[in-house]
Amino acid sequence: MNYLITTSQLLGIEMEGTTGFIVRFLLNLITLFILIRVLYYGYRREGVPEFLFSFFLLGVIVFLVCTALEMVEVQLGFALGLFALFGILRFRTESIPVREMTYMFLSIGVAMINSLVDFMDPINGIILSNTLVILPVWALEAFLSKTSIGKQELVYDNLEDVYAGEEALAIKIEEKTGLKIRRIRITRIDMQSGKANITIYYHKK
Numbered sequence: 001m002n003y004l005i006t007t008s009q010l011l012g013i014e015m016e017g018t019t020g021f022i023v024r025f026l027l028n029l030i031t032l033f034i035l036i037r038v039l040y041y042g043y044r045r046e047g048v049p050e051f052l053f054s055f056f057l058l059g060v061i062v063f064l065v066c067t068a069l070e071m072v073e074v075q076l077g078f079a080l081g082l083f084a085l086f087g088i089l090r091f092r093t094e095s096i097p098v099r100e101m102t103y104m105f106l107s108i109g110v111a112m113i114n115s116l117v118d119f120m121d122p123i124n125g126i127i128l129s130n131t132l133v134i135l136p137v138w139a140l141e142a143f144l145s146k147t148s149i150g151k152q153e154l155v156y157d158n159l160e161d162v163y164a165g166e167e168a169l170a171i172k173i174e175e176k177t178g179l180k181i182r183r184i185r186i187t188r189i190d191m192q193s194g195k196a197n198i199t200i201y202y203h204k205k
Contacts, residue, residue: 023123025063028114031130032059032107039137040103051100059107066115106133150179150202153187155195162186162196173200 036055096104110133119125154173156162161172170181179202188197 020122021067024114024126027123027126027130028059028063028111031110031114031134032056034134035106035110035137036103039134039141051096051103055103055107058104059111062108062111063115066112106137109133151199152202153197153199156198157195159189159191159194159196162189162198169198 032055036052036059040055041049041052110130113129114126117125117129119129156169156173158172161169166184170184173179173184174181179200181200181202183201185199185201186196187199190196
């Protein structure tokens, strides 16, 4: 028997295809790290640690699933339905804010691009496409950090102020909190207890 191991094969694994997979996987990890850890969680220090964990692993598993789908013949409808499943589930135990939902779909989209798109120059193509994703996110985060709007949910115990209108209510809250109120949203009024649940949006200092 011939036990010689060639450079193109190791332990029965075709190294040429495996090398391309590993390079794509590492570039995918780097892009996910920049998007999630540097921009989402680190840029404004407002990221939720649990979402960081979920987004990162979601990007990893989508990349691996896409790679597996590329190896077998799968109808387009089935493939799209599979990834729609992630959107349907969307961590149904709690409501996910719009910003977090955006980063979730970014993780899925980047992973699919890095896994499936066949560039003529794979490495430079992946780097370019990932850069085109990262740059707009970075620019928007930089802009929003300068015009940052905070959000806070309150229980307000004076319904007369609530019924007086948004402007009057904003003035009352500004007097009590010292915050510069931009917008107010009334989410619930409890007539029995005489209290209202409101969400305030204010300019951060």
